Amino acid sequence: MELTCYLYPGWKPRIRAASPRRDWMDASPESFAYRCLPLSIANSHGWEILTPCGFEAFWTGGMAPEDVIIRCDRGSAPHDAPVALFGQGVMTFHVSGLFRTEPGWNLWVGGPPNAAKDGIAPLGGIVETDWSPFTFTMNWRFTRPKHRIRFEENEPFCHIFPLQRAAVEAVEPHFVPIDEEPQLKAQFENWSRSRDAFQKEMMRNPPSAPSDKWQKFYYRGIDATGVPGTDDHKTKLRLREFEPAGQRCPMHSDPTGRNE
Numbered sequence: 001m002e003l004t005c006y007l008y009p010g011w012k013p014r015i016r017a018a019s020p021r022r023d024w025m026d027a028s029p030e031s032f033a034y035r036c037l038p039l040s041i042a043n044s045h046g047w048e049i050l051t052p053c054g055f056e057a058f059w060t061g062g063m064a065p066e067d068v069i070i071r072c073d074r075g076s077a078p079h080d081a082p083v084a085l086f087g088q089g090v091m092t093f094h095v096s097g098l099f100r101t102e103p104g105w106n107l108w109v110g111g112p113p114n115a116a117k118d119g120i121a122p123l124g125g126i127v128e129t130d131w132s133p134f135t136f137t138m139n140w141r142f143t144r145p146k147h148r149i150r151f152e153e154n155e156p157f158c159h160i161f162p163l164q165r166a167a168v169e170a171v172e173p174h175f176v177p178i179d180e181e182p183q184l185k186a187q188f189e190n191w192s193r194s195r196d197a198f199q200k201e202m203m204r205n206p207p208s209a210p211s212d213k214w215q216k217f218y219y220r221g222i223d224a225t226g227v228p229g230t231d232d233h234k235t236k237l238r239l240r241e242f243e244p245a246g247q248r249c250p251m252h253s254d255p256t257g258r259n260e
Helices: 023-027 029-035 037-043 182-204
Strands: 004-006 014-017 047-050 055-059 068-072 090-094 098-100 105-110 120-122 125-127 137-142 149-151 156-164
Touching: 023 029, 029 037, 068 090, 137 156
Parallel strands: none
Antiparallel strands: 004 098, 014 047, 047 156, 055 068, 055 149, 090 137, 105 125, 105 156, 120 137
């Protein structure tokens, strides 16, 4: 599967493989937020596009485009600044890249997962990038007026990842009584009893080591009896970085340790 970002002359997008790290997760006691593997996988599930300049923005509460006021840091290039195009308290980032996916694949475009920003929220979209000769924008909508927000230079403003266009419409969702799957029911009840017993033990005898304060069944990809759930269980994603044409993309390795 290839994901190509075509560059018009002068375009220099800042794109990187998304990091599993979040400041609020780092700040949680004993970094316990990282015990939730689905959070970390979602955080790093794609690529981040970074803002090329720092800026502050403010919404007066009106519905006109001019009711969003944006002030970039001194020295910023005018074309790097986000703009207010649509009104309704929406701020727009231009993405300097024309993305192309393989046939039948779309690109999910939204804000960085699990990275809430006070006073403003990202809007998500799905783009048919296997044929579209157009660029797209990334939009954020203020959630309350008269609240100043800030983006730092190189802060992620957009998160992208490919998904198959036909997959979701091919899904056949339905409800089934769990009694129809006695093995699954037994596995669930065994885990539920184990979890309750574990939590009670934690209250009676709190362990000193942080790693002993959670069961890790899902993290390890096993059920409550130690049986593996799947051969391709993931605890970390290793995405490739965008590379210049003609170069094979190496597996991502961040010397700063952000993606570890």
